[in-house]
Amino acid sequence: MTLTTPFSERLQQPRKPSKDTLRIIPLGGLGDVGRNMTVFDYNGRLLVVDCGVLFPEESQPGVDLILPDFQYLEDRLDDIAAIVLTHGHEDHIGAVPYLLRLKPDIPVVGSQLTLAFIEAKLREHRIKPYTLAVKEGDSESFGPFDCEFVAVNHSIPDALAVYIQTPAGTVLHTGDFKMDQLPLDGRITDLRAFARLGEKGVDLFMVDSTNAGVPGFTTAEREIGPVIDSIFARSRQKIVVASFSSHVHRVQQVLDAAAKHGRKVAFVGRSMVRNMGIASDMGYLDVPPNTLVDVKKIDSLPDEKVVLMCTGSQGEPMAALGRIANSDHRVSVGPGDVVILASSLIPGNENAVFRIVNGLMALGAEVVHQGSARVHVSGHASSGELLYCYNIVRPKNVMPVHGEVRHLIANGRIAESSGVPADHVVLAHDGSVVDLKDGHAKVVGEIPNGYVYVDGSSIGEISEADLKDRRILADEGFISLFTVVSSETGEILAGPEIHARGVAEDTAVFEKIRPDIVKALEKALAEQTGKRDTHQLQQVMRRVVGRYVGQRLRRRPMIIPVVVEA
Numbered sequence: 001m002t003l004t005t006p007f008s009e010r011l012q013q014p015r016k017p018s019k020d021t022l023r024i025i026p027l028g029g030l031g032d033v034g035r036n037m038t039v040f041d042y043n044g045r046l047l048v049v050d051c052g053v054l055f056p057e058e059s060q061p062g063v064d065l066i067l068p069d070f071q072y073l074e075d076r077l078d079d080i081a082a083i084v085l086t087h088g089h090e091d092h093i094g095a096v097p098y099l100l101r102l103k104p105d106i107p108v109v110g111s112q113l114t115l116a117f118i119e120a121k122l123r124e125h126r127i128k129p130y131t132l133a134v135k136e137g138d139s140e141s142f143g144p145f146d147c148e149f150v151a152v153n154h155s156i157p158d159a160l161a162v163y164i165q166t167p168a169g170t171v172l173h174t175g176d177f178k179m180d181q182l183p184l185d186g187r188i189t190d191l192r193a194f195a196r197l198g199e200k201g202v203d204l205f206m207v208d209s210t211n212a213g214v215p216g217f218t219t220a221e222r223e224i225g226p227v228i229d230s231i232f233a234r235s236r237q238k239i240v241v242a243s244f245s246s247h248v249h250r251v252q253q254v255l256d257a258a259a260k261h262g263r264k265v266a267f268v269g270r271s272m273v274r275n276m277g278i279a280s281d282m283g284y285l286d287v288p289p290n291t292l293v294d295v296k297k298i299d300s301l302p303d304e305k306v307v308l309m310c311t312g313s314q315g316e317p318m319a320a321l322g323r324i325a326n327s328d329h330r331v332s333v334g335p336g337d338v339v340i341l342a343s344s345l346i347p348g349n350e351n352a353v354f355r356i357v358n359g360l361m362a363l364g365a366e367v368v369h370q371g372s373a374r375v376h377v378s379g380h381a382s383s384g385e386l387l388y389c390y391n392i393v394r395p396k397n398v399m400p401v402h403g404e405v406r407h408l409i410a411n412g413r414i415a416e417s418s419g420v421p422a423d424h425v426v427l428a429h430d431g432s433v434v435d436l437k438d439g440h441a442k443v444v445g446e447i448p449n450g451y452v453y454v455d456g457s458s459i460g461e462i463s464e465a466d467l468k469d470r471r472i473l474a475d476e477g478f479i480s481l482f483t484v485v486s487s488e489t490g491e492i493l494a495g496p497e498i499h500a501r502g503v504a505e506d507t508a509v510f511e512k513i514r515p516d517i518v519k520a521l522e523k524a525l526a527e528q529t530g531k532r533d534t535h536q537l538q539q540v541m542r543r544v545v546g547r548y549v550g551q552r553l554r555r556r557p558m559i560i561p562v563v564v565e566a
Contacts, residue, residue, distance in 0.1 A: 014445030053094030086175025155379025231554030269311035325359030
């Protein structure tokens, strides 16, 4: 398949859509695994589908979360008819509190479990939302958008696809889905509804791409239970299982195995405790009698009776598993203990995850992960399932969503192989503007779109330049220079003082460069007339030291020069 618009090509911001056009703007999820969010714009009214976060990589030190760019919406908040959530994973709901901070009364629509998860999160942000619970088969109208909800199977209960009807055309958005034919909760992807909607007409099929490059069909969840059971059967000490805090099915399998082998389970991690409490209260999680205990009571139990279900499977340093690996948690592991990483590896997290694996193994624990045993299966449709869906729905146009560039391209090729014309396969990226008109969808431009970083209490204040400075500080170190010059005579009264941090060489090594700094400063001072230009003098010091450490020490530390007048 040939890309008609390469992902690297930048386009102009488009004109306003004509009256009979449905405009689709992905604000996240196309190019990354996470931060999923799409805006539908028809006749001045907006519908938002999903509003998730992306978790930072190692190249983004200090960042807590990455949000979609709300710039397109900030001046049009009153135009938003609703936020529709396809399911309750963080990469689809995690940014909702940050959008509702801008306008708290935007209706939030989703299934019961999804709304329960987001309502608990919003309480922490002190936001009381207006919510509408829907289920498969329901139809609701939000302004000009008539929405029908369809059951899909995923790694969390109550996931939904949404069929959006407007006078300009129809869209079927799958959300995240797979076609597990023997799901733990008996709730399969409703292919009969997909076929019915296909007969009715799907002008644009927006399809989950995360596993498009994986051949065949995704393994059934039921195959994981016996593997977990066998690990429990042979383990003679403590067992720690790490998973996503919203993976209800995986937690259910752990609870069942623990009950069978006479072990007690403690939830570790605030989000795990919160989400599993909600799932249990709502009947989505069946907790065997006398199986669950508070983590504070595990010290009174023998290790062979303990299972800890925790967060941190993606290598998050402050999550429970990361702190356990760093011996910075009330829970400890040692020789004979077993740690199970019951989740897939999100691209970009590999180094962080394996750092924790190494830390756990250094403590003596056995680590079981997807690469060594079938302790997790994906929640996303593989290429064989996607091909089935294309043949069932027979859409006029296809727009792959939810994945990195390689996933989107692979999904587009599957669509084309099913008979969708190449010029009807829309390969877009975050910020692309796609217009659906007269039964044809195409990219017509793009809007400004970037990462919005959450760093502590600040939102959007951290820039790429700030992150570059942080990377330099972490990798190359820091050198500060301090000099005092006379405001009257221009003489150097004190300094230059040189202080280095995070540089392996002793500070004494910089004594060799001090005469060169003084010489360069004296020359610059002699050339200045009138008021002293301290900024110029600072740059002189920066250049001299930067040249020295670059040539002699092969380093590029951050250099902060300070010149004051006295």
